Amino acid sequence: MPEFHHSRIKGITASGLIYMDDQDKEVFIDFFVCKNNWVNYANESDSFAGNHRSVESTNCVSFRDAFAEPRYIEFCTVPTTRFVYPYRRNFIEKLRKLSSSKAYVLFKETNDLIKKYGWSTFDMG
Template identity: 70%
Template sequence: MPEFHHSRIKGITANALIYWDEQDQEVCIDFSECRSNWVHYVNASDSFEGNNRSIETTNCVGCRDAFANPMYIEFYTVPRTRFVFPYKKNIIEQLRSLNSGKAYAFFKEINNLLMKNGWSTFDLG
């Protein structure tokens, strides 16, 4: 699975997330495609209860985990694409076993931009 530092994200629109890959080429993640892949994944999985989902009933395009180390947001592209939010912890964060406050601020900003544009991610943590 491709994994990128969140600073590689160029922007989020109503339809897509744009980022730079390893070769500094601009890449577009199509949210409609991610939603379709999410629905297929959930319906094929034994891990989710409930009726079959459809693209008409969800705007979920991936998953997120603020408690993972490092935090990440993962999109249901093929293969999946993950953006990580790693930062060194300050002494208080280290003592309390918390993720970096700076990392969380960027994590929250990206998640808020997704929601502002009408999309969601499944919370794993």
């Protein structure tokens, strides 16, 4: 699975996300394709009990985990594409054994932009 630092994300639109890959080439992640892939994954997985999901019943395009180290948002591309949010903790965060608040702010900002355009992410944490 390709994994990139979130700073590689260059934009999020109603139809998808644009990022720069390891060769500094612009790559487009199509949210409509991700939605189809998410439905296929959820229907084939034993991890998702319940009704058979349809493309019409969801707008989910990725998985997210705010409690993982580092935090991530993983899009349902083939193979999946993960963006990580790693940051060093400040002194107080280390003392209290808390995660980096800066990482959370940036993670939430990305997730909020995805939601702004009508898409959703599946919470893994």
